[in-house]
Amino acid sequence: MSIDAFHRCTGVAAAMLRPNIDTDAIIPSREMKRVSKVGLGEGLFAGERYLAAETREPSPDFVLNQPEYRDCCILLAGPNFGCGSSREHAVWALKEFGIRAIVAPSFGAIFANNCVRNGLLPVTLAQAQVEDVADWVLDAPANNHVTIDLDLQRLVAGAISVTFEVDAGARQMLLNGLDAIALTQTRWNQIADFDRKRRESHPWLYQQESSMP
């Protein structure tokens, strides 16, 4: 399995700054129609993006429906973005829509992990910094492009230039488009060794079911 590497992305950023945007909002469960990781982009933010789920008539108020955000690849978000359900469909839908990076003061933990596993970069910045970037973008959304550089760990938006922290392991995976499973399989001897020892020290965990109802 191959994952898109992430080095740098420059483009239109859209702001959805309210706190606690949950994964039910990012992709409602009713949009997860098939046993599949694809075909989810259309369901992204379906609850607020369409006037009615059935007709798919776009809601003019929703930021990503506005023409200047057509090529949006960066989301500027509020605290605790991606909280709630573990559904990885939220990340698959964002990616399919074209989002490459999300900038927020904090993320739901499972969601942030899911992002990294799929080559989508979660950037954590202080709330005031996210708001400053959003303000600058809002002056001319189609032209005021934001750049996020993972090699340099830097976000640039006009006169704003800030560095951000990324966990070293996540950074390596994103930069190299690494598949975490393949990476871990290089540690196979250590895992097998651990497994063997655990079977000796905690034998009860490996007992089979003692009685069937």
Added chain:
Amino acid sequence: MASTLFDKLWNEHLIERQDDHTDLIYIDRIFLHERTGSIALESLEADGRQVFCPEQVFCCMDHIVDTYPGRGDDTTMPSGRDFIVATRSAVAEAGITLFDLGDPRQGIVHVVSPEQGIVQPGVTLVCPDSHTCTQGAFGALAWGIGSSEAEHALVTKSLRVQRPRTMRVRFEGALSPAVSAKDMVLYLIAAFGASGGSGYAIEFAGPAVEALDMEARMTLCNMAVEFSAFTGIIAPDDTTFSYLRGRPYSPTGDALAQAENYWRSLRSDPDAQFGRELVIDCADIEPSVTWGTSPEHCVPISAAVPLSVGSDDPARERALRYMGLAPGQRLSGLAIEAAFIGSCTNARLSDLRAAAKVLRGRRVADGLRAICVPGSMQVRAAAEAEGLDRVFIDAGFEWRESGCSMCFYAGGEHFGYEQRVISTTNRNFESRQGPRTRTHLASPVTVAVSALRGCITDPRDFL
């Protein structure tokens, strides 16, 4: 050095350090369900990968199965059948134990695992479901993951995990009558915010936690994720051990003695240091109810919607608009169209008993839709053995088979446009229980008394 319960669990499973923040952690048990398990297993197969240790992997049919009596593979959720059929064949192929429709053990994953004794103190357990933290109540390190991570755990029996910080939340004193574990956790989230636990593994402790039975402890840990915590855990004690004895997957004989001996060593050392400590006086906790669309939008049931909602707070304004409420409006007395008792938060036998106690010999308000969905078929059978099904049915409740049901809306059954529902579930997000459905979270007893009156009601009125 003195260690916390979390440190002990973590270090026990540390295969090796990957970098300053990330460790490779051994995973003892994996659970799947039909909503995401089928995708994970099919993706593995497409990549030519195999499940490393299928006898430690379990799968529940719970999320999109119907809960109508006499149900089959067909569900009201569009394409639901595809998920059920795909899961069944993928787990059979992989050699994974399935708690299928028609199996008397079927139910919601976080209810079934403890019931079967699959979660035990000292294990790591993961599931592609955010409420896996429920099972931390057993002194296990249990947390929710995404599908890709589930694939990783299935293939390598390990996960790369960023080590969370530690927090202890101590509940001092004792709970007042009609106040339950649900009210404790809602109080915590209201006091410290829905992201208050972000980055932390939280140990729930203190006399009020020690006094809870296992089912109530699960309710408390269940909502750790609504506090944005990595997980919630509770030190295993005699309450835990006696719950586990005699369960199908629990150790027996000499192995049990050996296990219990080990389990006793897991509690936090008396002088262990936590990254953060919160203390809550249980005397301050009242029956609680949410008014908005985040679990932090919560107040004591005797209170009103907070006034401090202004133009400076668009999120709260949006929540009020969604809920059809105004600042200063009283919650008690607010008319409801439906009541729901179900979910991995509050649908175990003790929850059903608490609700049945007030429902016995009474009828729900005219025109109110009331539904009870037991957390598992075993809960259902145990409830029927003591006649609780009659109490619910005579009171006007639908008595369902087990599953997640209307805890979440997947395109099938729902409560309806702008219907106001009082619910024992864990999420009041926009459209969680149906398109524009307005959810108020509360404890089982609060839901039951509200169903009787047809409006949000303080359970203390019934004492």
